Amino acid sequence: MKNIFLNGTIYILNRQIPCVDALAVEDGKIVFAGVSRDAKKLKQRGDRVFDLKNHTVIPGLVDSHVHFVYWAETRSRLDLENARSTAEVQKKVAAFAKRLAEGEWLFGNNFNKNLWPAGEQPDKRILDTVCPDRPVILASKDVHTLWLNSAALAAVGITSSTSDPPGGKIVRYSGSQEPTGYLLETACRLVNEYLEKNQKKLDMEKVVLAAQKEAWKQGVTGIHALPDPGFEKSFPLLERLTREEKLQLRILMYIPEKRLDWAIELGLQSGFGNEFFKVGGVKIFVDGALGSQTALMFEPYEGNSSTGIEVSSLSHLENQLGKAAKANLACAVHAIGDKSVFYALEAFGKTLPIHDGRLRQRIEHVQLIRNEEIPKFKKYKVAASMQPSHAPSDRYIADQHWGRRCRNAYPWRSLLKSGALLVFGSDAPVEPLQPLAGIYSAVCRKKPGEKESWYPSQAISVGEAIRAYTVAPAVLSCDEHKIGTLSPGKLADFVILSEDPFKISPERLSSLEVLATAVGGEIVYAQKATSWGCD
Numbered sequence: 001m002k003n004i005f006l007n008g009t010i011y012i013l014n015r016q017i018p019c020v021d022a023l024a025v026e027d028g029k030i031v032f033a034g035v036s037r038d039a040k041k042l043k044q045r046g047d048r049v050f051d052l053k054n055h056t057v058i059p060g061l062v063d064s065h066v067h068f069v070y071w072a073e074t075r076s077r078l079d080l081e082n083a084r085s086t087a088e089v090q091k092k093v094a095a096f097a098k099r100l101a102e103g104e105w106l107f108g109n110n111f112n113k114n115l116w117p118a119g120e121q122p123d124k125r126i127l128d129t130v131c132p133d134r135p136v137i138l139a140s141k142d143v144h145t146l147w148l149n150s151a152a153l154a155a156v157g158i159t160s161s162t163s164d165p166p167g168g169k170i171v172r173y174s175g176s177q178e179p180t181g182y183l184l185e186t187a188c189r190l191v192n193e194y195l196e197k198n199q200k201k202l203d204m205e206k207v208v209l210a211a212q213k214e215a216w217k218q219g220v221t222g223i224h225a226l227p228d229p230g231f232e233k234s235f236p237l238l239e240r241l242t243r244e245e246k247l248q249l250r251i252l253m254y255i256p257e258k259r260l261d262w263a264i265e266l267g268l269q270s271g272f273g274n275e276f277f278k279v280g281g282v283k284i285f286v287d288g289a290l291g292s293q294t295a296l297m298f299e300p301y302e303g304n305s306s307t308g309i310e311v312s313s314l315s316h317l318e319n320q321l322g323k324a325a326k327a328n329l330a331c332a333v334h335a336i337g338d339k340s341v342f343y344a345l346e347a348f349g350k351t352l353p354i355h356d357g358r359l360r361q362r363i364e365h366v367q368l369i370r371n372e373e374i375p376k377f378k379k380y381k382v383a384a385s386m387q388p389s390h391a392p393s394d395r396y397i398a399d400q401h402w403g404r405r406c407r408n409a410y411p412w413r414s415l416l417k418s419g420a421l422l423v424f425g426s427d428a429p430v431e432p433l434q435p436l437a438g439i440y441s442a443v444c445r446k447k448p449g450e451k452e453s454w455y456p457s458q459a460i461s462v463g464e465a466i467r468a469y470t471v472a473p474a475v476l477s478c479d480e481h482k483i484g485t486l487s488p489g490k491l492a493d494f495v496i497l498s499e500d501p502f503k504i505s506p507e508r509l510s511s512l513e514v515l516a517t518a519v520g521g522e523i524v525y526a527q528k529a530t531s532w533g534c535d
């Protein structure tokens, strides 16, 4: 049985045939790419025909850097980061509760009373007013305190007669023993232990499947999953959900450095797995981040003497990369500052003879580079894995801390010109998992609505940005013969867009929408309003 798609503007992204108007898919693979007239002739009994109505189709987008399970978890908790008063918290809690099933617990993060008007304090009554019928548990931004409503206090069993644990405090109304719902330090353990014992936690399977839906909605058909904080749980979870055919995202999975020896002992190698779940390699950190000025720099940050933090020394890095390469494991090295990018390239260069380019090596973020490093990506066969949305988000702090060095910050154009393999991702949950927003950032180097581009000479074209989400990640996962373009023989992962990104103005890219997403030729997401005339 085939699925036949007619009347589209279908960008194959294969250099020989750039564009066709019809595709036919059988057993998940593209069996025909050409003109609709010929595609119609392929129709046999039982085949389904879809009318693309002249919409644009591009290959499925791959987010090459996402902490998937962590992102999934974050998005299913209420985020109170920007709530500037208890009234705002109330509003957000009330709205979020509407999304939940009856009786489902409401979990929230990041409330920050330092942002509230003086005198406002967490109090169960504030939450009870808007959400009396289900337990509400909110964690503060510094994760040292919790704020519960009455239903949560009752469920956990914290009452007037519960005494303060050593090192903690159950805040009480003045002149009484009645808890206010505000718990400090070790008092939070009363709640966490209860949640642990009673499994009143997020149902992670549900959370991950909801995240998959959101990914499809954004046109994402594949992810490179960099380690989550709870890697030991997320690895088997993703593997199981894939095996049970509940997850249909093409996942390239990375392992944290602390598990390198374990992976070697097990004989786990890059590429082990199947079409939906594969081992990518090992993630290793060289430095911290720009925001906290812990990225490792050759020269001090502007206006102070700090050069950041060296998480891995060059010799440690060489050791680890060598050990991994001998075991057939590729590495993804986190390097943000110019000195850490230098370390990563040196170490990859040194260990290249061990695998002779067979392993697909990568550096994550690459936010600042010296000119002399740029040609080394191609020379040492290392991909630059970058997140275009970081540039417009970071530009002001980058200018502040790196000054004129920002000429070489997020240098997409220079890297492409040097022949480097450039892949794009989001780093979700740090930035939203939205490749179309990433394409806008890559082309415009600013946020929608902003006037000035940031170092526009490093901007790239729409086609180059799309390739960094399609063709290039496929190369990085050794899947260049399976995904990345829509040539016959490849897996039929594609996205139907509201407009043709190659024909609209760069500014309009910010309003580009995903109308539908297909994995293996089956439509897994479709915007409600559009029907594809399947017969």
Ligand SMILES: [Zn+2]
Pocket (backbone or CB within 6 Å): 065, 067, 226, 427
């Ligand atoms: Zn990351």
